[in-house]
Amino acid sequence: MLGSSSSVASSLALALALSSVACGLRSDPFAPDFVLDSDGMPSDDDDGDPNRAGTCTNPIGLPFSPTIMRGELSGPSFSEGWCGSDGGPEDVYLLVPDYDVDVILTYLSGESDPEFTPTLRVVENGCEASQGITRVCTRSFADDQFHFLARAGNTYAVVIDTPDGGEGRYAFSVDFGWPTIDTCDPHPEVIEQIPGSAFLWNNDFTEGQGRVDGFCGGPGRENMFPLQASYPGNMFARVETSGAFAPVLSLRTDCAALSELSCNSAGAGGITELGYYIPQAGLYYLVVDQGQIGAGGYSLRVDFE
DSSP states (O other): OOOSHHHHHHHHHHHHHTGGGOSEEESOTTSOSSEEOTTSSEEOSOTTOTTSTTBTTBOEEEOSSOEEEEEEEOSOOOOOOTTOOOOSOOEEEEEOOSSOEEEEEEEOGGGSOTTOOOEEEEEETOSSTTSSEEEEEESOTTTSOEEEEEOTTOOEEEEEEOOTTOOEEEEEEEEESOOOGGGGOOOSOOEEOOTTOEEEEEEEEOSOBOSOOOTTOOOBOOEEEEEEEOSSEEEEEEEEEOTTOOEEEEEESSSSGGGEEEEEOOOBTTEEEEEEEEOSSEEEEEEEEESSOOOEEEEEEEEEO
16 A cells, blocks of 8 residues: 555565556557566456556556556456445546646546546545545546646556446546646636725535645635736735635636645634735635535625735
8 A cells, every 4th residue: 555655665576577567558659558467468357466567566557757548447346435436347547746836637537438427536645535635536537637736755546447347448547737727627707806895705615626726725616706906016815614624725827736826724713814905906716625525605804904
């Protein structure tokens, strides 16, 4: 498992050494499209091995550079997450970033079997749902592009999973950089910076995966409000939540986590506050996010000087 830095290093080294015989194959002209047995012939009897390449105990090394990963899945499941629809076989890839970066994952339906319905999971410093921090868990990978913040010094298990009985070929791309603003699905309501004014909003969320990530966390559902600033001045935001809503406030200039100017999640009793001096006029984004994935509501107040 990925319980310590030494075990992570060992798993990564082994995964890289075995990448040419993994269930999930890198886009490499010298890599075969099948698994070989001890005689060098194609084999289909290793899917039941919990230590095969592509499991939590033996993840496939993911290069820290733009790439396309291809694989074929069949057999039993060895790992499941909180979002469900992942009782079938899976491939686990291990990413070790050299520096902080936004990682963009895109499912390539044109290169995958039409009946393949993938679940995507990303676990920071772990692999199973009970380990580490789950940054992404979604059954909508075939329909939407997803991204997450990868921080230097951490490891990230990227899991392509399937429903019960699922099997087939898949492909997905891995890119590094800023995701487009539409990927974060900004709210249609715009916060206008007006001296002495207050913006008020409230909402309720069911449990589930969000689209915005940041340095204070944010795997749960969120609202990302465009904030139109017309002058340099102070902004003060306060959010109070109910239920299992673990509040996070973030101010940024774009969808990317690396565009984040400030964030705070250190609230007590479901209250988090964020103050920031806006240096110049322009378009910003204020995000009411969640450090977890729980269901609950929030009320937001934003004041300007």
